[in-house]
Amino acid sequence: MSMLSGWVESPGYPRGYPPDTNGKQIAIQCGEMSFEDLDSTVNPSLLSSMEGCLSLSFRSDYSNTKRHTGFRGFYTLQDFDECEDDPDNGCTQFCHNYIGGYLCSCRLGYHLDTDRHTCTVSCTEDLSGSLRGVISSPPRPGPYAEHAHCSYTLSVEDNLELLLRFTGEFDVEQGPDGQCVDTLMVETSSGTRGPFCGRVPPSSPLRTGSHRARILFNSDGQGSNNGFTIHYKTTSDTVTVTCDLGSVLNTGDKEYESTCKRTGEWSPVHHC
Structure with missing residues (x-):
């Protein structure tokens, strides 16, 4: 059945159902209820599980001494509001319910990740060839975005070395145990520096010892920290x-x- 509401009834209702009606399926709604559950309730209100099916079947034998009228019941479909009633709906910012499902959306400046539930920002940038510039946590100024997975690639001629200088406020979320909740790292061919977090920036200038570097920043879904600003430039012999x-x-x-x-x-x- 595809209708949102209607009636279901036993065969021949109300003139009486025939004998030996062997499990005729009368209706399928989107779960199962056992005969014992049904038998213990008068005028039962049957509720299916979410995204399941409620199957209603009827069976009669030859032992009836009189012709029974049978039954008639009204059914309706009631939408389950995942946004209001399901705390695990997965939307990290906005949730919009509609009949039969829901969808997530994001604030201005964010977009839905591939899971269609997590709001994130676009913060992957290839800065190859740039000899100097500024990299900061998005957006800047103000608290940085949640669920950010940023990657900034720097690459210059191999006779040059990249230097990083942290300026202004440095504020990357750190746990009470001193472990980094959000992380800032610098990757070069010789290894990884970091993770850096807390309110004390790495010593500046940070010499990468390389003409290539990748700056990685990751945040979780909580917190209101202000992030970082890095000025990069090159030096040479x-x-x-x-x-x-x-x-x-x-x-x-x-x-x-x-x-x-x-x-x-x-x-x-x-x-x-």
Whole structure:
């Protein structure tokens, strides 16, 4: 049956049901109730389990001395409100009920993750080629997003080294036992730094010792911490070349900076 309400009745009602009605299925609604449960209730109100089926069947034998009228019953479908009545509905922000189900939605700036229940933010970014910039917990300023799984990739020429400097407030959730609840980590080819959390930032500048790094930030679904801000830049094998006393460059300057390139050559090279 696909109707939301209606009537079900025994065969031949009200003229009387025939003998030897062997388990004729009268109606299927979306659970089962045993004969004992049914027999112990007068005018029973039968409720099916959620997403189940209520099967109603009728059986008669040859021993009836008189013709019984049978029965007639009214059925209706009642929607189960998962948003109000199911604390485990899984929606992390908003829940919207409709007949037969529910759906989750998110606040502005969030989107539903692949499980269609968890609200998260888009915070994965490839910053390869960028020599300097700023990375912060989303959104910034203000408390960072819950259920965030952020990954920021930095990659520059291999003769350069990435330096990270933490500025401003550092506030990443830490448990009473000192363990990190939310985590900030820095991955390089030589290993992982962190996890970092609490209110004391890592010492700055943090030298990565590499031209590639990945900054990972993960948060749970609770808390109101303000997060972090990282300024990144590059450094290299740079020296200052000074002319001998009495000599100058063609520009008239007495010194200049030269950097060792990945080819092993210094550039620029000027003569005094």
